[in-house]
Amino acid sequence: MSRCAALLILFAALLVPTAGQAQRRSSRSGLIREDVANRVGLTRSWFTRVQLDSARSRVAHVRQHVSSTNAFSAWEVTHDRGKLIYTERDLDDFGEELGKEKAEKLAREKVESLQLANLNPKITAQVIPEVTIYVMTDGGVVHAIDAQTGRTRWFTRVGNPDYPVEATGANDQYVAVLNGSTLFVLDQEKGEIAWRRQVIGAPGAGPVVTDRMVFVPMASGSVEGYQLEDHRQVPWVYRSHGRAVVQPIWTGYSVAWPTDRGHLYVAEGNNAAIQFRLEASKPIVSQAARLAPSRIVVASIDGYVYCLHEQSGNLIWRFSTGEPIVRAPVVVGDHVYVVTDENSLFRLSTANGLDDWSTTGVSGILSVSKNRIYCVGRVGRMVILDRDSGSQLATIPTETLDVQFFNTSTDRIVLGTSEGIIQCLHEFQNHWPLIHAPLEEAPADDKKAKPAAAAPAAAAPAADPNPFGTDPFGGGGTPATEPPAAGGGTDPFGTDPFGS
Numbered sequence: 271m272s273r274c275a276a277l278l279i280l281f282a283a284l285l286v287p288t289a290g291q292a293q294r295r296s297s298r299s300g301l302i303r304e305d306v307a308n309r310v311g312l313t314r315s316w317f318t319r320v321q322l323d324s325a326r327s328r329v330a331h332v333r334q335h336v337s338s339t340n341a342f343s344a345w346e347v348t349h350d351r352g353k354l355i356y357t358e359r360d361l362d363d364f365g366e367e368l369g370k371e372k373a374e375k376l377a378r379e380k381v382e383s384l385q386l387a388n389l390n391p392k393i394t395a396q397v398i399p400e401v402t403i404y405v406m407t408d409g410g411v412v413h414a415i416d417a418q419t420g421r422t423r424w425f426t427r428v429g430n431p432d433y434p435v436e437a438t439g440a441n442d443q444y445v446a447v448l449n450g451s452t453l454f455v456l457d458q459e460k461g462e463i464a465w466r467r468q469v470i471g472a473p474g475a476g477p478v479v480t481d482r483m484v485f486v487p488m489a490s491g492s493v494e495g496y497q498l499e500d501h502r503q504v505p506w507v508y509r510s511h512g513r514a515v516v517q518p519i520w521t522g523y524s525v526a527w528p529t530d531r532g533h534l535y536v537a538e539g540n541n542a543a544i545q546f547r548l549e550a551s552k553p554i555v556s557q558a559a560r561l562a563p564s565r566i567v568v569a570s571i572d573g574y575v576y577c578l579h580e581q582s583g584n585l586i587w588r589f590s591t592g593e594p595i596v597r598a599p600v601v602v603g604d605h606v607y608v609v610t611d612e613n614s615l616f617r618l619s620t621a622n623g624l625d626d627w628s629t630t631g632v633s634g635i636l637s638v639s640k641n642r643i644y645c646v647g648r649v650g651r652m653v654i655l656d657r658d659s660g661s662q663l664a665t666i667p668t669e670t671l672d673v674q675f676f677n678t679s680t681d682r683i684v685l686g687t688s689e690g691i692i693q694c695l696h697e698f699q700n701h702w703p704l705i706h707a708p709l710e711e712a713p714a715d716d717k718k719a720k721p722a723a724a725a726p727a728a729a730a731p732a733a734d735p736n737p738f739g740t741d742p743f744g745g746g747g748t749p750a751t752e753p754p755a756a757g758g759g760t761d762p763f764g765t766d767p768f769g770s
C-alpha cells in the first residue's frame with residue numbers, strides 16, 4: 271500500500287506544472303499570467319481572439335481611436351467593504367446592454383440596500399470616452415474591439431486577402447482602410463462599407479481621417495485627400511519631396527506627415543493648402559505628435575526633437591539626443607518622451623525642450639500611467655520605470671508576445687501575438703482609462719494665425735545638409751528665443767507646394 275501511495279504522489283507531482291513551466295505555457299498561449307501581472311501592480315482587464323485564419327493570416331497592424339463625441343455613462347458605488355461599478359454597457363441576463371436608465375436604477379437600488387446595512391455608500395456618476403482598438407490582419411479583416419471591455423464591436427473583411435494592407439485610420443464616424451490601391455471607408459458603428467474607390471498613386475502608409483476628409487500618403491511623396499461625404503469629387507493632391515511612407519496625424523486642425531527626405535509637411539485639414547514644412551538634415555521615419563493646444567513635436571534620424579507652432583511653423587525649441595530617432599515622440603502632460611535607435615529614453619519638458627532625465631535599455635514605450643512608464647526592453651521584456659526619475663522598478667517576461675502596441679493616447683497596455691490573441695492590462699486602481707491627449711479643436715485665436723513669412727521652420731539652402739549649421743548631435747535643448755531654421759522670404763518652400 272505504501273508503495274502504491276508513493277507512486278500516486280510521484281504521478282501527481284509530474285502532473286503539476288512548475289512556475290517556470292506555467293509561465294512558458296502562458297507565454298505560448300499569448301497571455302501574461304494573472305499572478306505575474308499582480309506582482310507588479312497590474313491586472314488583466316480582458317483578452318480576446320481576433321477574427322482570422324491562423325493558418326493563413328496574421329495580425330498586421332493595431333491602432334486605437336479615442337472618441338471626442340461618443341461616450342458612455344457609469345456609476346461607481348463605494349462603501350466600507352469595497353466598490354461596485356455599473357455602466358450602461360453592462361449586459362443583462364439576456365445578453366443585452368442595460369442602457370443608461372436601467373444601469374443608474376440598479377446603482378441607486380444598490381446604494382439603498384447598502385444604506386440599510388450601514389455600510390456608508392457613496393455614488394459617483396462618470397462619463398467615459400469611447401475608445402476602440404482596430405486590429406488589421408494581413409488577410410484583409412478589420413476587427414473593432416471595445417477597449418474597455420474587450421468585446422468585439424464588429425469585424426469586416428475588405429478587398430483581396432492577397433493584397434497588402436496598411437494601418438487603419440478613424441474618426442468618430444468612419445474607419446478608413448487600404449487594401450492594395452483601393453481605399454475602403456467603413457461605418458464606425460457597424461463596420462459596414464460606406465464606399466470604396468481606387469486611389470491615384472501607390473499608397474506608402476495608412477490613411478488618416480479628419481472630420482471631413484481622408485488623406486492617403488503615397489510612395490511618390492504626394493498625399494491624396496478624399497471627401498468623406500462625397501468621395502466622387504476630384505481629390506486634393508498635396509505635393510511633397512521624398513517618399514511619404516509614414517501614416518500622417520490629425521491634430522484637430524492640421525494634417526502633418528513626414529517624408530524620407532527629412533521634411534515634415536503641415537497642411538490645413540479642411541482646406542487644400544500646405545502651411546509650412548520643416549527640413550531636418552536626415553530622414554524622418556516616424557509620426558509626429560500633437561502637443562496641445564497648438565504645437566507639433568517631431569523627431570528625426572538626425573538625432574533632433576523639434577517642437578513647432580502648428581499654424582505659424584515657428585520653431586519653439588529643439589533638443590539633440592545625440593542618437594538617431596526612429597520612433598514617434600510620446601506626449602503626456604508636461605513631458606515629451608523620446609526613444610532613440612540606440613535604446614535610450616529621454617524625458618523632455620514641453621515648455622523648453624530641456625531634458626529631466628535619461629535612461630538606457632528601452633526600445634519602445636507601451637504606455638504611460640500617472641506614476642509609471644511601461645516600456646519594451648532590448649530583448650522584448652516589459653520594463654517598468656518610475657515616471658519621475660526614470661529608475662527601473664520591475665520587469666515582466668513578454669519576449670514571446672510579438673504584437674506590442676505603442677499606446678500614445680491612454681494608459682492601457684495592449685499586447686498579444688500575431689496569431690490573434692490580444693490582451694489589455696492596467697494598474698489595479700485605474701478601472702477607467704487615463705486619456706492623455708483628447709482631440710479638440712484648436713483655439714479660435716490659433717485658427718486665425720497666419721504663417722510667419724519672416725521666420726518659418728522651412729528649408730535651409732540645398733547645399734547645407736544641416737538646417738541649423740551646427741553639429742546635429744551637439745548641445746541640448748534650445749529655447750524659443752533661438753531663430754528658426756534658415757530660410758525666410760515670402761515663400762517658405764522656395765517652390766510651389768502644388769507643383770510637380
